[in-house]
Amino acid sequence: METIVFSLLNGVTYGLLLFMLSSGLTLIFSMMGVLNFAHASFYMLGAYFAYTIGAATGFWVALFLAPILVGLLGAAVERWGLRQVHTNGHVAELLFTFGLAYLVEEIVKIVWGKLAVPYKVPHLLDFSAFTLWGTSYPAYRVFMLAVSITMLIALFVLLKKTRAGLIIQAALTHPAMVGHLGHNVPKIFMTVFGIGCGLAGLAGVIGGNYLVTDPAMAYAMGPIVFVVVVIGGMGSLAGAFVASLLIGLLQTFAVAVDATFYDMFGWAGLGQMTEVGRISISSLAPMLPFLLLVLILMIRPRGLMGDREF
Amino acid sequence: MTDTALPVALGPTRFAQFRDRVLPFLVFAAVLVTIPALGPSRTWYTLLNSMGINIVFALSYNMLLGRAGLLSFGHAVYFGLGGYLAMHAMNWIPESVLGVAGVFALPVIGFAGGALAGAVIGWPSCRRAGIPFAMISLGIAELVASAAFIFVSVFGGEEGISGDRMKWFDPVTLFGHEVEFTMGPISDVYWFIAFWTFVASVLMYAFTRTPLGRMSEAVRDNPERAAFVGYNPQQVRYLVFIASGGFAGVGGGMAAVNFEIFTPENLSLLPSGFVLLMAYIGGIRYFAGPILGAIVLTFMQSSFSGYSEAWLLYLGLLFITIVMFAPNGLAGIVVALVNGVRMPGAAARLARWSQMTLAALIALAGLVVVIEVAVRWSNGYGDTFEPFGIALPHGSPLTWLVALVPIGAGLALMRLIARRSDA
Numbered sequence: 001m002e003t004i005v006f007s008l009l010n011g012v013t014y015g016l017l018l019f020m021l022s023s024g025l026t027l028i029f030s031m032m033g034v035l036n037f038a039h040a041s042f043y044m045l046g047a048y049f050a051y052t053i054g055a056a057t058g059f060w061v062a063l064f065l066a067p068i069l070v071g072l073l074g075a076a077v078e079r080w081g082l083r084q085v086h087t088n089g090h091v092a093e094l095l096f097t098f099g100l101a102y103l104v105e106e107i108v109k110i111v112w113g114k115l116a117v118p119y120k121v122p123h124l125l126d127f128s129a130f131t132l133w134g135t136s137y138p139a140y141r142v143f144m145l146a147v148s149i150t151m152l153i154a155l156f157v158l159l160k161k162t163r164a165g166l167i168i169q170a171a172l173t174h175p176a177m178v179g180h181l182g183h184n185v186p187k188i189f190m191t192v193f194g195i196g197c198g199l200a201g202l203a204g205v206i207g208g209n210y211l212v213t214d215p216a217m218a219y220a221m222g223p224i225v226f227v228v229v230v231i232g233g234m235g236s237l238a239g240a241f242v243a244s245l246l247i248g249l250l251q252t253f254a255v256a257v258d259a260t261f262y263d264m265f266g267w268a269g270l271g272q273m274t275e276v277g278r279i280s281i282s283s284l285a286p287m288l289p290f291l292l293l294v295l296i297l298m299i300r301p302r303g304l305m306g307d308r309e310f
Numbered sequence: 311m312t313d314t315a316l317p318v319a320l321g322p323t324r325f326a327q328f329r330d331r332v333l334p335f336l337v338f339a340a341v342l343v344t345i346p347a348l349g350p351s352r353t354w355y356t357l358l359n360s361m362g363i364n365i366v367f368a369l370s371y372n373m374l375l376g377r378a379g380l381l382s383f384g385h386a387v388y389f390g391l392g393g394y395l396a397m398h399a400m401n402w403i404p405e406s407v408l409g410v411a412g413v414f415a416l417p418v419i420g421f422a423g424g425a426l427a428g429a430v431i432g433w434p435s436c437r438r439a440g441i442p443f444a445m446i447s448l449g450i451a452e453l454v455a456s457a458a459f460i461f462v463s464v465f466g467g468e469e470g471i472s473g474d475r476m477k478w479f480d481p482v483t484l485f486g487h488e489v490e491f492t493m494g495p496i497s498d499v500y501w502f503i504a505f506w507t508f509v510a511s512v513l514m515y516a517f518t519r520t521p522l523g524r525m526s527e528a529v530r531d532n533p534e535r536a537a538f539v540g541y542n543p544q545q546v547r548y549l550v551f552i553a554s555g556g557f558a559g560v561g562g563g564m565a566a567v568n569f570e571i572f573t574p575e576n577l578s579l580l581p582s583g584f585v586l587l588m589a590y591i592g593g594i595r596y597f598a599g600p601i602l603g604a605i606v607l608t609f610m611q612s613s614f615s616g617y618s619e620a621w622l623l624y625l626g627l628l629f630i631t632i633v634m635f636a637p638n639g640l641a642g643i644v645v646a647l648v649n650g651v652r653m654p655g656a657a658a659r660l661a662r663w664s665q666m667t668l669a670a671l672i673a674l675a676g677l678v679v680v681i682e683v684a685v686r687w688s689n690g691y692g693d694t695f696e697p698f699g700i701a702l703p704h705g706s707p708l709t710w711l712v713a714l715v716p717i718g719a720g721l722a723l724m725r726l727i728a729r730r731s732d733a
Binding site for chain 2: 035081084085088090091092094095096098099100102103106107109110111113223226227230234279283284286287290291293294297298301
């Protein structure tokens, strides 16, 4: 019971963090058809910006300032980089962001050093929120949950209830028509790319001190975000939400399971001390999302909730 | 009827065929044979051997990306699995006179391993092209790389598996000649690498001339139309994928013999990314592009990393510049240059290009100063960047002058030249 509740809580927290990352990626993909390989790099930049700004002004200012800075940076990348490459097709855009991820990692190594920086949870939130079965649950994770859910609602309202959201959604499917109606489509693209990167930056601000802030964090997070987006269905925000939670829960539960292959397949004649028999489920946890990715792409290429095959 | 027939043959002439298809390989072979006569040092031999391996790897990658239009993020899987099989095979070969012949033939085992892996993994992944293919390749690469750490008996865990390529120690008399080819010294390994690089390049070029190679290009450009003509695009992709995996395995087999060790790192995402950079920077539209890319990047990897800690940053910048401004890569630049010289009006064009290059070099010089100063400032050893004996510490205003003035001037000049040529 204890394990289940804590895995559930941690899984949801991690899942919502994943959603914050993948929502930006989904937004960008569904708008522009660009699979932003550098998305996790913007996440990393968010964490590092928050660390640097936070050292001067405190965490709360950084929480607002860092995502905005990352968003502006993203808009600049779209304006002076991606737009140039756009004429050469989607693969060229993908390669551009792939190169960008390389660059960002190297620049981060130069500016902040190769080791992890001490980006810590703010003092105000460094206490335990509640205690269950003698184990305390950190308040910061509750805070993460709150931020994620606020962001989720804000994003939903922005897209479904405001005029700007309607224009964005229209530009998604009918860019030429929206352009003829007098809206500046390239500017909309730039804005959306900026917002997407800003969301990644926000995830970095609150994820950087929950996990770890070092130059490898983009490399660690990047592939999982793609898994989420593909499993959810490319371009579907709701799908990304479901898939984020699914991956978050799957990974945290797998880590908590103490069984080995022998326990599961021992009845089929698998030896306890053989190499396969000794593999534990928890050691497979990092592989599970990728296994799911390959399976989904084979069985249901449009993902859980996607409406088109990409 | 006869009036409509064209008076000249449409196909290339015998001479053009020889010039375009045979001559480059003759030159390539001649270069490979001449290199040892120049007496390269051990360092150069090491570098040349890595180049040979990377040439084969990059060419096999381009069979996917350039020819079939399949962007893969997990090509190192086939390189690695082929290499691992070759490594195991190397340990099975007995120490004998035939042993050295066996070791020499290991890239064939590598081919088998890579092709087998391609046949198994390609079956689910080749159903579609584009971004789904890229994503599946990424997922499979992650899976295989992490599985390699779990199955220690096959992949050797962190430290990998190692072998010994010297299966034959003494010179032996064959047909009355004393042969001293033992695969021990690096100069012997050079011949091994040169031979297989040449053979694999010729075979991969020959592959582009086969109906399958031609169809892969058709499937890249227009899968619906290829299907309408009667070819199944999925099947074409699958067959090309197997061939490409096989040739990556040849590279793996060569690497197994050359380095005598194989670790799970060889299967991971990093070498997969590196081979993408090699092929793309070289130029994926040309057969020779990846060869050029492999040579340049291997050279950068070994010598730039000695000069500058930020060599990966330069690599990233080079890649982004190529993606943005020269999508045909270095080979495309060379071809454009050759055409520029041969077409009429060359003088004005070349003058403009050289002005542009000069302006770009000025901006680049400033950028290099910024990067080098930043690297020295960040690593904390207290070094100063001293190009040509001028000390440029990060705090001095001279540094910023030397860095920012050339960047600004170079960019302004580039704009000016571009605007003048538009008018």
